[in-house]
Amino acid sequence: MTQISAGERDRADTLASRRDKFILPDGVIYLDGNSLGPVSHTAISRINHAVTHEWAAGLVRSWNSAGWMDLPITLGNRLAPLIGAPADTVIVTDTLTILIAKLLANALALRPDRHVIVTDSDNFHSDFYIADGVAAATRRDITVRRTTRAALAEALDDDVAVVLLTHVDYRTGELLDMADMSALVHAHGALMIWDLAHSTGAVPLHVHEHGADFAAGCGYKYLNGGPGAPAFAYVAPQWLDSLTNFLPGWLGHARPFDFEPTFEKAPGIRALVTSSPSVVGLSALAGALDVFEGISLDVLRRKSLALTDFFITEVEERLPGVFELVTPREHHRRASQVSWRHDEAYGIVQALIARGVIGDFRAPNIARFGFTPLYLSFRDVDVAVSHLVEVMHHREYDDPAFRQKNPVT
Amino acid sequence: MTQISAGERDRADTLASRRDKFILPDGVIYLDGNSLGPVSHTAISRINHAVTHEWAAGLVRSWNSAGWMDLPITLGNRLAPLIGAPADTVIVTDTLTILIAKLLANALALRPDRHVIVTDSDNFHSDFYIADGVAAATRRDITVRRTTRAALAEALDDDVAVVLLTHVDYRTGELLDMADMSALVHAHGALMIWDLAHSTGAVPLHVHEHGADFAAGCGYKYLNGGPGAPAFAYVAPQWLDSLTNFLPGWLGHARPFDFEPTFEKAPGIRALVTSSPSVVGLSALAGALDVFEGISLDVLRRKSLALTDFFITEVEERLPGVFELVTPREHHRRASQVSWRHDEAYGIVQALIARGVIGDFRAPNIARFGFTPLYLSFRDVDVAVSHLVEVMHHREYDDPAFRQKNPVT
Numbered sequence: 009m010t011q012i013s014a015g016e017r018d019r020a021d022t023l024a025s026r027r028d029k030f031i032l033p034d035g036v037i038y039l040d041g042n043s044l045g046p047v048s049h050t051a052i053s054r055i056n057h058a059v060t061h062e063w064a065a066g067l068v069r070s071w072n073s074a075g076w077m078d079l080p081i082t083l084g085n086r087l088a089p090l091i092g093a094p095a096d097t098v099i100v101t102d103t104l105t106i107l108i109a110k111l112l113a114n115a116l117a118l119r120p121d122r123h124v125i126v127t128d129s130d131n132f133h134s135d136f137y138i139a140d141g142v143a144a145a146t147r148r149d150i151t152v153r154r155t156t157r158a159a160l161a162e163a164l165d166d167d168v169a170v171v172l173l174t175h176v177d178y179r180t181g182e183l184l185d186m187a188d189m190s191a192l193v194h195a196h197g198a199l200m201i202w203d204l205a206h207s208t209g210a211v212p213l214h215v216h217e218h219g220a221d222f223a224a225g226c227g228y229k230y231l232n233g234g235p236g237a238p239a240f241a242y243v244a245p246q247w248l249d250s251l252t253n254f255l256p257g258w259l260g261h262a263r264p265f266d267f268e269p270t271f272e273k274a275p276g277i278r279a280l281v282t283s284s285p286s287v288v289g290l291s292a293l294a295g296a297l298d299v300f301e302g303i304s305l306d307v308l309r310r311k312s313l314a315l316t317d318f319f320i321t322e323v324e325e326r327l328p329g330v331f332e333l334v335t336p337r338e339h340h341r342r343a344s345q346v347s348w349r350h351d352e353a354y355g356i357v358q359a360l361i362a363r364g365v366i367g368d369f370r371a372p373n374i375a376r377f378g379f380t381p382l383y384l385s386f387r388d389v390d391v392a393v394s395h396l397v398e399v400m401h402h403r404e405y406d407d408p409a410f411r412q413k414n415p416v417t
Numbered sequence: 418m419t420q421i422s423a424g425e426r427d428r429a430d431t432l433a434s435r436r437d438k439f440i441l442p443d444g445v446i447y448l449d450g451n452s453l454g455p456v457s458h459t460a461i462s463r464i465n466h467a468v469t470h471e472w473a474a475g476l477v478r479s480w481n482s483a484g485w486m487d488l489p490i491t492l493g494n495r496l497a498p499l500i501g502a503p504a505d506t507v508i509v510t511d512t513l514t515i516l517i518a519k520l521l522a523n524a525l526a527l528r529p530d531r532h533v534i535v536t537d538s539d540n541f542h543s544d545f546y547i548a549d550g551v552a553a554a555t556r557r558d559i560t561v562r563r564t565t566r567a568a569l570a571e572a573l574d575d576d577v578a579v580v581l582l583t584h585v586d587y588r589t590g591e592l593l594d595m596a597d598m599s600a601l602v603h604a605h606g607a608l609m610i611w612d613l614a615h616s617t618g619a620v621p622l623h624v625h626e627h628g629a630d631f632a633a634g635c636g637y638k639y640l641n642g643g644p645g646a647p648a649f650a651y652v653a654p655q656w657l658d659s660l661t662n663f664l665p666g667w668l669g670h671a672r673p674f675d676f677e678p679t680f681e682k683a684p685g686i687r688a689l690v691t692s693s694p695s696v697v698g699l700s701a702l703a704g705a706l707d708v709f710e711g712i713s714l715d716v717l718r719r720k721s722l723a724l725t726d727f728f729i730t731e732v733e734e735r736l737p738g739v740f741e742l743v744t745p746r747e748h749h750r751r752a753s754q755v756s757w758r759h760d761e762a763y764g765i766v767q768a769l770i771a772r773g774v775i776g777d778f779r780a781p782n783i784a785r786f787g788f789t790p791l792y793l794s795f796r797d798v799d800v801a802v803s804h805l806v807e808v809m810h811h812r813e814y815d816d817p818a819f820r821q822k823n824p825v826t
Binding site: 033036040047052059064067068070104134137147235237239261265268270284286 | 461472474477485556662665675679691694777
């Protein structure tokens with residue numbers, strides 16, 4: 009056992025009271041907030057307000073009186089500090105994949121003489137699909153070049169228009185160095201798009217300072233905005249004027265209510281909006297962001313690292329030699345999850361879920377656990393490891409009920 | 418005055434009790450359900466269930482256990498009867514404009530030797546923008562040809578790949594003949610996409626029988642699915658096998674949880690899905706669709722026509738010569754709204770809103786009133802006209818408070 013007890017750690021935890029802001033089922037230790045964050049009381053109250061006051065009582069008038077029309081911008085501005093973005097550079101709309109398509113199209117337009125999109129061969133598959141899709145749809149002959157992160161430098165040449173990387177590896181939890189990689193990409197004259205799906209709300213981000221040209225992330229992981237919550241996009245200030253939207257819609261028009269027959273984009277980040285905002289979903293995300301008010305991301309980060317350190321140490325001490333740690337041990341390379349490799353990973357995750365410890369499985373053999381410092385205690389980690397010890401000692405993963413592949417996202 | 422009173426009409430109305438399924442503010446007569454439908458009790462209860470049971474208690478497990486993953490399909494199948502579509506040809510996802518982009522891309526791919534998108538010069542501006550956007554983004558030299566509906570036949574030649582028409586004109590409420598126009602377009606070898614924004618839930622639709630190749634509509638007008646509710650798309654059975662998605666994402670993959678590096682589309686309509694479904698918004702729409710259960714669209718249509726007939730007659734009798742009727746008088750050419758032309762239309766609409774009669778203004782001089790038979794009574798129409806009479810007699814539209822342009826959607 010580690011020297012400082014879970015109880016002592018919890019008593020010293022300045023974030024401990026944030027847990028009360030969430031609804032978590034009794035008997036559940038939730039280590040899957042990196043897939044879907046839990047609901048907060050403020051998310052519920054914002055949804056209720058949007059539905060029973062703004063929609064029910066305000067009806068169509070709420071597009072103006074309740075600020076619905078501006079929600080993509082106002083929520084973007086609330087989210088901006090979480091990613092280190094200046095005001096009016098972030099928008100909340102659409103889904104992550106569709107926003108990445110819009111950003112890729114922008115990057116390609118800014119590098120008209122170049123023909124290659126580079127991405128990481130360990131990237132999330134949806135990023136592969138949309139990069140291939142945008143390449144196929146564009147007027148130029150664009151190819152997508154996949155490379156390992158280690159070989160990124162060699163993959164960069166003067167035909168590379170844009171590099172699309174996910175900041176945190178969804179399988180391993182490895183955290184990339186945004187500043188270094190952005191600088192490397194810029195040194196080759198290319199543009200840098202960061203997918204922040206597994207970073208936002210979990211690690212301090214500095215998209216502006218660290219040279220991101222574009223970035224996008226989702227609202228439903230560490231931001232706790234609800235299943236399928238709207239996504240967000242960041243555009244660096246220097247690209248705002250030249251922004252285009254290859255999926256133009258009425259709400260991205262400079263004068264949407266003039267019903268003009270020709271598209272003229274709105275100034276600034278608003279040009280990326282296509283359609284009327286999904287108000288109910290945006291309200292859930294607005295409430296979820298309330299939970300972050302008054303919190304230092306550096307404090308959050310310190311607790312996140314302490315939780316994952318504690319988990320790694322406890323597992324390795326109480327189950328020595330059983331699991332192979334996939335997540336980097338070095339703090340500067342670790343995000344807010346811990347992944348273990350084990351041949352029985354699928355059954356182990358299922359057995360843990362049956363015990364109320366919710367993590368997830370990633371093919372072919374990874375058990376993945378997310379640690380959200382907003383609502384997890386060190387005691388949770390301690391109890392989760394005790395369950396894991398039981399699962400392993402009793403080979404609960406051999407239970408036929410846990411053999412069939414029944415994936416969770 | 419017309420011979421049959423509003424009270425008598427209401428007593429004969431078999432749909433009258435449906436009004437209790439909606440929340441409508443006291444003192445409001447809501448003639449803007451063609452812009453944003455009101456909230457229903459079932460929408461609220463479905464939202465609450467999704468948030469407090471599925472999300473809060475089920476957490477990430479609800480992707481499977483609550484059927485979240487299949488919501489685009491299951492809701493599509495619930496919506497299908499409202500538009501006359503067979504099972505498994507409708508999907509609920511994204512926004513109307515993005516779905517039209519996906520459908521246009523499919524139509525262009527099915528007519529690879531043709532280079533023209535034809536659309537109606539009176540179409541909704543967002544349809545113009547996205548048609549231009551898709552034309553500009555595609556690999557081929559595609560042009561967009563705008564034509565009046567009267568000149569549609571002349572605009573069709575053997576270079577036309579696809580025609581995009583909105584079934585109900587958002588300004589005038591004119592209802593187009595889907596069967597005739599689809600047949601005309603097919604006779605020229607082109608494909609037909611119908612935008613059903615102002616039709617779905619308001620008029621009986623028969624997309625399959627009437628030859629639509631593709632169709633799309635929004636969830637927040639006559640379907641009452643909430644502000645910015647997800648949209649839907651229909652694909653005719655003969656095009657399902659060849660369906661493509663130029664915005665491919667993980668949930669449209671044949672095996673989303675195998676995390677494969679190359680996109681292989683899911684069979685059938687599911688290929689059109691890009692991202693994880695927006696569950697809270699979809700739940701609102703699911704609840705809104707409950708209200709349509711057990712209703713004949715033909716009964717709905719008869720009441721709709723009776724309401725608009727009554728409104729036209731009352732206005733013309735009580736304010737003779739004051740307004741020019743823009744909406745067709747013929748039933749087969751009229752949808753579920755009535756639009757009047759008047760130089761003071763803007764101020765008139767504002768003065769009515771101040772009196773609790775909510776309609777809307779469409780530039781440059783149209784006062785537009787939507788009639789939803791699910792919650793409007795003939796008494797509502799009668800009272801609305803009385804307010805209009807007062808507004809006109811006292812020239813309330815001259816009030817400086819109503820002069821400034823402050824648009825509602």
